[in-house]
Amino acid sequence: MSVMPQLPKPLTERLLRLLRWRVWVQEKLQPTEWQITLLWAALAGFLGAMVSLLFTALTEGIHELLTGYDSGVVETMRQLPWWARVLVPAGGGLLAGLTLLLGRRITRGRSSTDYMEAIVIGTGELPVRASLVKSAAALFSIGSGGSIGREGPLVQLAAVVASAIGRWRKFSPPQLRLLVACGAAAGIASAYNAPIAGSFFVAEIILGTIAMESLGPLAVSAVVAALTMRVLTDAQQLYRVPEFHLHSPWEMGPYVVLGLLVGTLAPWFLRSLRRAEQWFMTTKLPPIARLVLGGIIVGDLAIFVPEVCGNGYTVVVDILNGKIFWEALILIFLAKWVATASSVGSGAPGGVFTPALFMGASAGYLFGTAVHHVWPQGAVDPQAFALVGMGAFLSAASYAPIMAVIMLFEMTLSYDIILPLMLCSVIAYYTAKGLEGQSLYSEALRRKSAETPQPEMPTGRVRDLMKVAPPQVKNTAPFAELARMFLSVRVNNIYVVSAGERFLGAVSLHDIKPYLGDADLASLVIASDVLREDFPRIGPDETLADALNGFLNRPIERLPVVDPATGKLLGSLAKTDLLLALVETTKKKTA
Amino acid sequence: MESPTELIAQPSAVLLDFSAASREAAIRTLHGSIQTAPGVRDAERFLFDLLERAMLSSVCIAPAIAMPHARTDSVDQVVFAAARLAEPGVAFDSEHPKVRLMFLIGTPRQHVDAYLQLVAALSRTLKADGVLAGLLSARNKEEFRGWLTRGVKA
Numbered sequence: 011m012s013v014m015p016q017l018p019k020p021l022t023e024r025l026l027r028l029l030r031w032r033v034w035v036q037e038k039l040q041p042t043e044w045q046i047t048l049l050w051a052a053l054a055g056f057l058g059a060m061v062s063l064l065f066t067a068l069t070e071g072i073h074e075l076l077t078g079y080d081s082g083v084v085e086t087m088r089q090l091p092w093w094a095r096v097l098v099p100a101g102g103g104l105l106a107g108l109t110l111l112l113g114r115r116i117t118r119g120r121s122s123t124d125y126m127e128a129i130v131i132g133t134g135e136l137p138v139r140a141s142l143v144k145s146a147a148a149l150f151s152i153g154s155g156g157s158i159g160r161e162g163p164l165v166q167l168a169a170v171v172a173s174a175i176g177r178w179r180k181f182s183p184p185q186l187r188l189l190v191a192c193g194a195a196a197g198i199a200s201a202y203n204a205p206i207a208g209s210f211f212v213a214e215i216i217l218g219t220i221a222m223e224s225l226g227p228l229a230v231s232a233v234v235a236a237l238t239m240r241v242l243t244d245a246q247q248l249y250r251v252p253e254f255h256l257h258s259p260w261e262m263g264p265y266v267v268l269g270l271l272v273g274t275l276a277p278w279f280l281r282s283l284r285r286a287e288q289w290f291m292t293t294k295l296p297p298i299a300r301l302v303l304g305g306i307i308v309g310d311l312a313i314f315v316p317e318v319c320g321n322g323y324t325v326v327v328d329i330l331n332g333k334i335f336w337e338a339l340i341l342i343f344l345a346k347w348v349a350t351a352s353s354v355g356s357g358a359p360g361g362v363f364t365p366a367l368f369m370g371a372s373a374g375y376l377f378g379t380a381v382h383h384v385w386p387q388g389a390v391d392p393q394a395f396a397l398v399g400m401g402a403f404l405s406a407a408s409y410a411p412i413m414a415v416i417m418l419f420e421m422t423l424s425y426d427i428i429l430p431l432m433l434c435s436v437i438a439y440y441t442a443k444g445l446e447g448q449s450l451y452s453e454a455l456r457r458k459s460a461e462t463p464q465p466e467m468p469t470g471r472v473r474d475l476m477k478v479a480p481p482q483v484k485n486t487a488p489f490a491e492l493a494r495m496f497l498s499v500r501v502n503n504i505y506v507v508s509a510g511e512r513f514l515g516a517v518s519l520h521d522i523k524p525y526l527g528d529a530d531l532a533s534l535v536i537a538s539d540v541l542r543e544d545f546p547r548i549g550p551d552e553t554l555a556d557a558l559n560g561f562l563n564r565p566i567e568r569l570p571v572v573d574p575a576t577g578k579l580l581g582s583l584a585k586t587d588l589l590l591a592l593v594e595t596t597k598k599k600t601a
Numbered sequence: 602m603e604s605p606t607e608l609i610a611q612p613s614a615v616l617l618d619f620s621a622a623s624r625e626a627a628i629r630t631l632h633g634s635i636q637t638a639p640g641v642r643d644a645e646r647f648l649f650d651l652l653e654r655a656m657l658s659s660v661c662i663a664p665a666i667a668m669p670h671a672r673t674d675s676v677d678q679v680v681f682a683a684a685r686l687a688e689p690g691v692a693f694d695s696e697h698p699k700v701r702l703m704f705l706i707g708t709p710r711q712h713v714d715a716y717l718q719l720v721a722a723l724s725r726t727l728k729a730d731g732v733l734a735g736l737l738s739a740r741n742k743e744e745f746r747g748w749l750t751r752g753v754k755a
Contacts, residue, residue, distance in 0.1 A: 034628055160604060314721075483659070486657050486658055488658065518713075521713050521714065521717070522717070524721075525717050525721050528721050528724055530662045530724040530728075531662075531717070531720055532665070533659070533661075533662055534659070534660065534661070534662045534720060535666060535717070535720070536657060536658045537718065538653075538654070538657065538672075539670070539672060539718075540713050540717065541713075542711075542713060543710065544711065
């Protein structure tokens, strides 16, 4: 005799009606797992933009608090007396150091907050408290005029928010890493108003792949972030530049030389930042004192060259619009180089992306001017060389020429420079790669990877990607329970287990769909009547390649993971997780 | 393979007005009438699967109607038999104490569709006007089959 509780018939019929509706909606508007991933990516994009706005506002607030001026960093420094030019960056270093020191008490000893590390060699988990402490310290470094970019911490914060969402939704490590990457793309898109470059930055530099499995969510996140910025602010292209033209094919010759020059300069620049870091370490000063010392060096330089303060954006705008003399630029270029090395070397939290753009713009403009003096037809417009130099320097420093070209185009919306920009970026990239084996980002990642004894990443076994407690019913479950389960979870197959938790097979929504209108059937049919015993399954210790075989030629999104010894259902493996893990594995092998 | 409606209209066996002391006895009797029918490869195993399924959960779809069924490896094709129990019927479970009509179904294990199609078609057949009453009052097997055919065509 049956021991299963039977639902009243009206309730069963109602459930079946609901299930019919669900199936209809699913068939018409069925979001796949990828589409759901895109929705989360969009949320990460929106929140990334909001975080970006908040961080920018806080930076400006701190700047005003420390200086009493609400203008840009360079303008403020020009107005401050000489002693204040030293005191403000030094004080900023002190406050940043104190924040980091006090922050240790609430960060539970977790110091690794780097989003790139979380994506490439971690699980995608970013500690919120430690990241907030680091960002708070960055507010002081940046707000006080440190020669450092605010985009780095901003991107970091956007990634932290994405990580928090993913952990809240209990994403698997590959999904979480992808969501953090989406957050980072949103941060870059917000900071530079460059959604395409934001996507490609993360895809090319961090993920190392432009496969659609990852690029699609990145693009959605970046677009939503850029759109949010455009709706909430008057964000336009970052650098407003005059129209540039390639006056004659002969100009390509100097551009080739510029590529070689910048490709040589970028590794020197990166090396100087590392040397500065080493030098500060050799001083044996405590971290706070190093930050103060870094601030004093920047401040001293600012007495004579206030343009060294900040990320270099103002100077780049002046260069691109011909508002700066080349004689002055030589001094600014050298002073800014030293200032950036001091800020970065002293450990000031911040980024070097925008300072790198400054280096490229300055080098390009100075080179273009020199060529113009010697051979006017070879460099009709030195400002165009500045623009191309920015892209080339970025390409050489980041080892991401596609991103560099796209970013320059997006930041300036100047299509006329695309030919020399592409050529110069590629030449700079190959030149830099030939001279130096590491980019702006690979060095940090390599170092962190070496410091991480047992990185938590998929080891290539099903167990690592398995999700526990998949939707399942007992083999005696009545049709109404199946209907309830299909309504409550968005799956096409529900696993069926015996009373002893042994995996028996799966009930397919596809099989029962035509009979959802039959209430008599609902009172008669139980899970074991409609389960498919030949449903594919996989063991927890099988490889990802075996798992891929399990998915081949089968229209299923998940594979049940079954203990081969006991036959018990342990969990399920999602195809999306598998594909993301395989993309990552492939990328690591080719790196 | 025969369609569900063809199977219902032409059961492999029809038994009328037999008595059984219990659900198990009723199933055994009807199963006995088709154990040599085409498609039945292992009659004993088929019976075991039928009884096992009846133990798991109710096989009744109405107060007087039971559909003992099994998806089993012991049949190569869908088999179907029908029976009417003598008054007052037999108790299948507490909610179905007087079952008069029995429809026995065996489907190959991998044919989930075939099983559902047959059960759904049978359910519709029995709901057709006058069919249930006709089956309960049929005077012989031909009349009984006739009502099934009428129900299928309704």
